[in-house]
Amino acid sequence: MNRILLPVYFCAALLSACAGPTENSKEISQELFLTDSLKSVVSVDTVHLYDVTDELTLNGRVTFNQEQVARVFPIFGGTVTDVYAEIGDHVRKGDVLATIRSGEVADFEKQKKEAEQQLIIARRNLQSVQDMFTSGMASERDVLQARQELNNAEAEEKRITEIFSIYHLAGQSLYQVKAPVSGFIVEKNINKEMQIRSDQNDEMFILSGLENVWVMADVYESDISKVHENAPVRITTLAYPDRTFTGKIDKVYNMLNDESKTMNVRVKLTNEDYLLKPGMFTNVYVQNRVSGKQLPRIDSHALVFENGKNYVVTVDTGNKLSIKEVEVYRQLSKDCYLSSGVSEGERILNKNVLLVYNALNAD
Structure with missing residues (x-):
């Protein structure tokens, strides 16, 4: 029993210290302030207006960059x-x-030795014919023919040498x-x-190379109209639950797989530290903008749901904490849009919110 109640006592003691000197627990519930000690366990975010987006969740997998x-x-x-x-x-x-070790390589080695030998013979023959031409014992035609034989021998030796270089022939x-x-x-x-x-x-x-990878996602036929090139996406994996990878759809494969009846879309990602391994399964969240509407957007962790209603904990200019009821316009996996309850510029808690909410609701 003591082990079960310990967290409750700890939270109450912490919040009492954060609230400053009070006479009773009821007073704590009425006034609670964001003190330095409380800042160490909560996080504060400022509400901003954003274009309302819808989010389509797709199943994906990491693959090699085929390029x-x-x-x-x-x-x-x-x-x-x-x-x-x-x-x-x-x-x-x-x-x-x-x-x-290859017999074909042995044949090339034999050709190389023959080409080197023919080159030596052609050079000597040209030198001999040139000497004979100087003494009048050979014609100019004989010199030209000897020079052509040398050119042919050099070309053959060069060809064999290039084959050794291209195919990485190592001898023996x-x-x-x-x-x-x-x-x-x-x-x-x-x-x-x-x-x-x-x-x-x-x-x-x-x-x-794994410096860049592809994420291939499957789109069901009913969702094809919701995806398009350059649509921004968020990608999460089981291996790194606290990390989100961002990118854009760079290619839509406009064909359905005959078996799965799905269409593929591709996202190219820079793979820092080789975190993404080919074969990993991913969740791909495709964002679609709803034009003409801007609403306050908050982190989903900032919401507290109780008795069919949603609440947030706000922080005023004097660092006083209060509970406000809000209406959710659209709930996404990471964020949610609010139709009422808070305005742009207000500050709200988005970490350990339930702890503070329970303290403010204490009788």
Whole structure:
């Protein structure tokens, strides 16, 4: 029993201290002031007028920004000798993800050696023909032909060198699979000693940056008229219940899914500290403006509902606390619009309001 009543005693003692010296509890209920000690447990907000908005709640999910997704396919068939990256790892562009031993790479290495040898022979041949031309033993045509052979040998050697650079051929019949972009490994379909083919359809790795993510939300057919591009949205997640992410609808997919009979809308978000993970479920609140009407808007936490009526606790210029009945015009998940009871510029409590309300209502 003592454990149950302790919070009540604590609140009464706190409010008594905040109210200053009084003779009895009835006097506390009649006059209560916002003192410095009370400010430490409550929060005060100023009422402002806003355009009335309606809010549509949608189910959404975090997905990768498809503009930042890179898929890595095998260039050559062969055997995987080493894998250096796992799902969830962050890699930088150019980091080696795996190495593969391939017979096709061995063929390119053979071509490279042949091209280098042909280049040496062509250079020597041109030098020899030029010497013979100087002594009158070769014609100008012979010199031109030798120079053309050298040009062909240089072109072939350059082609093979570029292939080695493009495909990251590392010698000893190995080629390196490197990250084409910086980002996170989001899918991996390769393991050590695995046999792969150059014509397989499965990606070895899928990489994506998480600096920006997409939130895809489902819109039922009855709500399609309520969403449009550039509509402001609020987004909440189970992982961060006290945090709200804001953005705008940047794309409306004007087609219905055959199975779910819903239309998708997309919101692009900057993902600071990688808080949003692909696959997370979200609530997406789409705001729709109702033109021509402005009303006082307050935080929903400022409302106290009792006996079918709504109340707020106001703070006057002398820091005196009072209870006012208000009429709610529209209740949203985070805010609500009032049709009467308070005016623009008034100050109200929006944290631990029930504690103060109960003290002011005490008999």
